[in-house]
Every structure is written in structure tokens, then in C-alpha cells.
Amino acid sequence: MNTNHLYDILVIGGGINGAGVARDAAGRGLSVALCEQADFAGATSSASTKLIHGGLRYLEYYEFRLVAEALSEREHLLDIAPHIAWPLRFVMPHVAGLRPRWMIRLGLWLYDHIGGRISLPKSRGVHLNRMVHPSGLKKSITRGFAYSDAWVDDARLVIFNLLSAQEHGAEIMARTRLVDAQRSESQDGGDNRWVCTLENTRTGERSTVQARAIVNTAGPWVAKMDHLLNASPGDQAKHAAVKLVRGSHIVVPRLFDGEHAYILQNDDKRIVFMIPYEERYTLIGTTDVPQENMDHGAQISAEEEAYLLRAVNQYLAHPINERDIVWRYAGVRPLFDDESDNPSAVTRDYTLVLQSERELPCVSVYGGKITTYRRLAESVMDKLAPWMQSRAHRASWTATEALPGAKFKRADRADEVARLQKKYAQLDAAYLARLFSRHGLKSHSILREAQTSAELGRDFGGGLRQREVEYLAVHEWACEADDVLWRRTKCGLHMTEQQRQEFKAWFTEFSANRFCPSRMQAKND
CATH class of the missing domain: 3.50.50.60 (FAD/NAD(P)-binding domain)
Structure with a gap:
């Protein structure tokens, strides 16, 4: 500096x-x-629901400008970040006594058209008992609606x-x-x-x-x-x-097959998502709870856990409980205080x-x-x-320039993954696909000349290898073990507690042996 x-x-x-x-x-x-x-x-920013979406429920609060802008931005983000963001189909089961079908159809029609050019499939009605995979929901829930949004690694x-x-x-x-x-x-x-x-x-x-x-x-x-x-x-x-509103999430073993997500109406007029997560899990969230301050960070409460479990168990054929939860996280949204008494209604x-x-x-x-x-x-x-303005060399530009690692068209993502797997044919194909979902084309810079598993260095478990960890420390400002386990990757979710502790011990020694700067000085290493 x-x-x-x-x-x-x-x-x-x-x-x-x-x-x-x-x-x-x-x-x-x-x-x-x-x-x-x-x-x-x-x-x-690492504790969101991992969605790029217009916010279907915001239409009920007449946030038309916000929804339109968000849907337009969804298109830009899918184009500039296809390595870490991709389309996701959502299914909303219909339950009598909540929002009527005409209201849902109207809302989805607006959602399909309010954002301008939309490349994703439009909404439609679905028969839940005729899906390719079993719905995982109660047999009495047979009808619903499907629409498109997108997922992102926040x-x-x-x-x-x-x-x-x-x-x-x-x-x-x-x-x-x-x-x-x-x-x-x-x-x-x-x-x-x-x-x-x-x-x-x-x-x-x-x-x-x-x-x-x-x-x-x-x-x-x-x-x-x-x-x-x-x-x-x-x-x-x-x-x-500012009005601080906490949004909490839980992660449980996979609850249903298929690559779609569910958006579930709750009896308090809020919605809760069930989203396929990290291949083997389902992400459930979120809550809207006032938070007084940030003195002790954001922590999910027992009441929030119970709320999320109750919300999904109204729909699931096989209910879950707190013993099924493998990970919890919470984030605090710093919303502009518009003096609304309802946290869900705050803009x-x-x-x-x-x-x-x-x-x-x-x-x-x-x-x-x-x-x-x-x-x-x-x-x-x-x-x-x-x-x-007089000091800038150009005007707005970020809508079209791809983010690092993403200089390919979103339609070519599968081809790029296949190209990586062909180049490193002796390495595990599933590992390479997961690496690509974190780094995109920069995966080649991490793997370099490696052609065998041994050349990737120590295997910490959960799909985390030493070569990637060293790259994260040198090029992505990772200075503590949790930076790697829960933010640069989600490998901590796939590890045992013993593996996490062993990695933390290794990373502490690794960091002590190399100076970890407050800003990256090693880009020219």
C-alpha cells in the first residue's frame, strides 16, 4: 500500500x-x-440463500422496480459468471387455504414478463405426482407451479x-x-x-x-x-x-431427488426454500428476525430452527428433526429502515x-x-x-465483461468441464467438476502440470487438496482455516470433525511458515 x-x-x-x-x-x-x-x-455475503432471483414474494409488497431490476440483473450474472452461477428450476406446491391459484398465476405471469429479455424457461403448472423423480412431498400434495431463477456461490x-x-x-x-x-x-x-x-x-x-x-x-x-x-x-x-434483520439457514441430508428446488408457502405468508446443495444436501431457509446489534455476530436461534423445521415438515412425506441438521448459518441484512413493523415487509x-x-x-x-x-x-x-466523471476513462462496463475464470459462454459450461477432465484424465472426474464449479477456467492454473493424485499434495478429505489450499492462500487472501473450509470452498461440510480439526492444525502451521499479508502481494510469485 x-x-x-x-x-x-x-x-x-x-x-x-x-x-x-x-x-x-x-x-x-x-x-x-x-x-x-x-x-x-x-x-x-457468505450467508445468503445462494440465489440470483427477482424475489417472487416482493411482488406482494409492490416492489415492481426492484423485481424488474433483479430479473434483468439475473441475465447479466448468468452471462458474466457461468462458472459459479447457473439456472435453477423452482417448484411451488399449491396448498388449499393459502394463496389462491389465480394469485399465483398472476404473480408468475408478471415474473415472466416484468424483467425484459428473459432467457430462462417460463412458468407453468405441474403435477407433482407425475414428476421424473418422486417429489418427496406428502401424497396429498399433487398440484403446483414451476418457474425459473438461478443459483450462485455467493x-x-x-x-x-x-x-x-x-x-x-x-x-x-x-x-x-x-x-x-x-x-x-x-x-x-x-x-x-x-x-x-x-x-x-x-x-x-x-x-x-x-x-x-x-x-x-x-x-x-x-x-x-x-x-x-x-x-x-x-x-x-x-x-x-438501519434495520438489522437476521436470515438463518439449516442444511440437512438430501431430502428429494432431482435438480429442482422447492419454494414452500407458510401459514404466516412467508416462504421457505428447499434447495439442492453440495450434491448430498438440502439447504433450507430463510427466516426474517430482527437483530438488535452485531456485538456477538449472527447466530441462528432455537426458535428459528424450529420454525424452519415446522415449515418444511408441513410438506415432506418423511418429516425431519433437529438431529438431521448437519450445518447451520445465519447472516444479518442491513436494510434501510422504512419504519415497517414486519421484518419481511422491509424493503x-x-x-x-x-x-x-x-x-x-x-x-x-x-x-x-x-x-x-x-x-x-x-x-x-x-x-x-x-x-x-472527469477522472474516469470509460462509463459503465461490468454488464458484459466476464469475471475471472468465466471467459466462456454459459451454454458451453459442460464442454469446458469436459475439456478439463480430458486434459487431466488421470485425476478423478468428479473432483475436477467440483474444482471447476469453484474456479472455472482458473482450475487450469491450480492444477498446472499435475497428472496424478499424489501431485495434488495432501488430501484433507471432503474434496480438499493441498494444491488448491496453497492457491487460495497465495491468490485469494485466505489467511485462516475457516476462510478455506466455509467460504472459498464448502469442503468443511463434507469433512468429519476430526478432518476439520486436522486441517486447522495444518493450516495454522502452514500460515506460520509463510507470511500471510493483509493484501495479496504474491500475485507475481
Whole structure:
């Protein structure tokens, strides 16, 4: 990091919104730095339901603009990230006493048409007792509706946006938090600037950076950061309010065959998803529960577990219980507080709050959803246009340039996997397919000349090999074992507890033997 350099933009927060802003700004030719206090996608952005979707249920709250934008973005993301995102068919069983069929048909018709050009199959009615695979649902549930959306590896989406930002010149700093920021007027006729103090959260080392503008994408900490950045005498500055809403998920052994997902209506008018996950599992979520603060992070409660189990057991032919749960996770959505009393009704749309003092702007991002992160980033750049337009080399560009590892057409994904398997014919084909689903074409850079299993290094179990781990540490900022097990990969889910502990011991020693920087310096290694 060049402490004497004046960056155009400092982005605070390394979730999907921060990564998207950094990528967009850097690709326009602006000088960008991004800092994240923990691991990238370490909070909300790795704890989503893993969907790229318009949000069918948002139509009931008249969020037509949000749904239309999200459906349009779904098309862009499937094109620029075909290695980690692909279409997914959803089945909604119809149950008497909940939403009537005419309402569902109307909602699905809107969903098929409101987003402009749609490449995915349109909705239709289905007979659940005539599906290719047994439905896994109660025999009394025989009719339903099917429609299209898409799945994404959320944490990988963050990493690939950061890698793209870096390729375009951005400075990316993990485990680095902002502790102070002051607007400073130039004493020599030069540019006014933000003077910011950063702290490496692993070493405690502090440094100073300067920037013309700040973008606050701190997620659940956005309001706290907004107050730090825009304090005034007596703290009379106007700040937006944030409503923290927790969304929790459980993972259980696979509940039904087939590659479709289920969207289940609940008697409280919410919906719960059952999604095929990591081949052998089913992901169930999510909840909408108010969270008071982030002092202790996000943890699923016993009440939420019971809620999710009760919701799916109303439909399943063979009910499940808490003993079936193999993994739990929760994330907190930092929604813009629109004073709604119902957490499910709080808008998922994003709100950008611009504060400019002494011609030094700060944009704070409230709300948003993973599907619309790219468009949100463009909106941030629109907000900053009065200060940055003359410095940028080009306008919006992220809708068409593929993310790293994804320079192939989405229709050619299967061919690319087959090409990888042919090139490394002596390696396990299933392992190569899983590797491709994490890295796309970058799988070739990981495997390099390896032609035997032994050349992949230590086998940690769960499909995790030493060569990939070393790549993640060198090229993707993985500094702790959990970065690898639960975010860069989901191999931790496939391991035994003993294997996870053995990997953590190995990774701790590995990290101690090689300096793990707060930002990637090893890209030229």
C-alpha cells in the first residue's frame, strides 16, 4: 500500500457491494483501495440463500422496480459468471387455504414478463405426482407451479469481483479496518482529501491512506461507519437508520431427488426454500428476525430452527428433526429502515446516502441484495459522477465483461468441464467438476502440470487438496482455516470433525511458515 498516493475512492467493506463498487470504479480507470476488517464475504455475503432471483414474494409488497431490476440483473450474472452461477428450476406446491391459484398465476405471469429479455424457461403448472423423480412431498400434495431463477456461490462471487478489481488496478486489503477518517483541506492549493487511519486486525499495525471519496459498504456496520465518517459538532449530522434483520439457514441430508428446488408457502405468508446443495444436501431457509446489534455476530436461534423445521415438515412425506441438521448459518441484512413493523415487509431495495462536506463526498450503502450488487455499484458511481466523471476513462462496463475464470459462454459450461477432465484424465472426474464449479477456467492454473493424485499434495478429505489450499492462500487472501473450509470452498461440510480439526492444525502451521499479508502481494510469485 502506497501511503503517499491519493486514491480516487476508498471502499470500506469487502462484501458483495464493496467488491462490486471496487470492480466498477477500478475498471473505469479510477484509483481504488478497499479495506475489510475480517475476511471477504465474512458476514452477510457468505450467508445468503445462494440465489440470483427477482424475489417472487416482493411482488406482494409492490416492489415492481426492484423485481424488474433483479430479473434483468439475473441475465447479466448468468452471462458474466457461468462458472459459479447457473439456472435453477423452482417448484411451488399449491396448498388449499393459502394463496389462491389465480394469485399465483398472476404473480408468475408478471415474473415472466416484468424483467425484459428473459432467457430462462417460463412458468407453468405441474403435477407433482407425475414428476421424473418422486417429489418427496406428502401424497396429498399433487398440484403446483414451476418457474425459473438461478443459483450462485455467493462467497465465490465476492472473490471474483475482488480479483477483477485487482486486475484493473485496485488495492485490496483484507483484515484491515478503518479506525479514523477526517476531511482535510489542502494547504497548498491541491485537492482536498480524506485522511484515513487503517489498522491491520491481525498485527495491530496502523497506516494512513488518502482518498478523494469514500464509499461505505460496511454491511451490518453501515450506520456505525456512517456516524464515524460524517460526525459533526454535537453530532447533528443527518444519518439514515438501519434495520438489522437476521436470515438463518439449516442444511440437512438430501431430502428429494432431482435438480429442482422447492419454494414452500407458510401459514404466516412467508416462504421457505428447499434447495439442492453440495450434491448430498438440502439447504433450507430463510427466516426474517430482527437483530438488535452485531456485538456477538449472527447466530441462528432455537426458535428459528424450529420454525424452519415446522415449515418444511408441513410438506415432506418423511418429516425431519433437529438431529438431521448437519450445518447451520445465519447472516444479518442491513436494510434501510422504512419504519415497517414486519421484518419481511422491509424493503430489500438499496438506498444510497450521499454526504458531501468541503467537496469530499461519502456514499453510504443501506440495504440491497446479492442479485442487484452490480447495478448498485453503477448507482454509486452515478452518485459520485460530479467528482469522478472527469477522472474516469470509460462509463459503465461490468454488464458484459466476464469475471475471472468465466471467459466462456454459459451454454458451453459442460464442454469446458469436459475439456478439463480430458486434459487431466488421470485425476478423478468428479473432483475436477467440483474444482471447476469453484474456479472455472482458473482450475487450469491450480492444477498446472499435475497428472496424478499424489501431485495434488495432501488430501484433507471432503474434496480438499493441498494444491488448491496453497492457491487460495497465495491468490485469494485466505489467511485462516475457516476462510478455506466455509467460504472459498464448502469442503468443511463434507469433512468429519476430526478432518476439520486436522486441517486447522495444518493450516495454522502452514500460515506460520509463510507470511500471510493483509493484501495479496504474491500475485507475481
